[in-house]
Amino acid sequence: DTGVSQDPRHKITKRGQNVTFRCDPISEHNRLYWYRQTLGQGPEFLTYFQNEAQLEKSRLLSDRFSAERPKGSFSTLEIQRTEQGDSAMYLCASSPTRLAGGQETQYFGPGTRLLVL
């Protein structure tokens, strides 16, 4: 499967615990995005990387959230001291760098569903 993959697909944790999610983008895709989706809402942007550089972070990304993409390939999203409000689907997407005048399509992974008890 050459699509975006995410691990784990489901995570149940207790409030206050730390969790880490992994995203493997499509090979050779330079850009990688994280979104969060709560019930009844569309995905909300969290952050994005171009190669290993984190170029943009949403205000939604509080100090308890940190994302890395150390070698410009896979990425991890860590949530420290989880709260019940962190329960959501966490989506990863990747895209190639858009060429001048070209188009950029973001390809989404299946998501990691987090439940904080």
Add this chain to the structure above:
Amino acid sequence: AQRVTQPEKLLSVFKGAPVELKCNYSYSGSPELFWYVQYSRQRLQLLLRHISRESIKGFTADLNKGETSFHLKKPFAQEEDSAMYYCALKAGGETSGSRLTFGEGTQLTVNP
């Protein structure tokens, strides 16, 4: 700030009937608009984008800058079109952030 509004959370039509999913946006610059679709138990996938001016699975969408709309249309709905549809906006220009701003989605049900 950019914003996408999909006024209908639920839309139900009969097979063979025309369908229109509404999308309005607010953005001061030149946006790129997309429609994404999520079928049951599948991941979010791109349906179409305004730049391409293409028709995918019989769906079309025209960007109306005057009305700041990007409605999705299909003349004859099929049962397999039942899915959640999201309209999304990306700020135009390479120097702009690449984030997508999504609407809340419209759940389309096509009844037999």
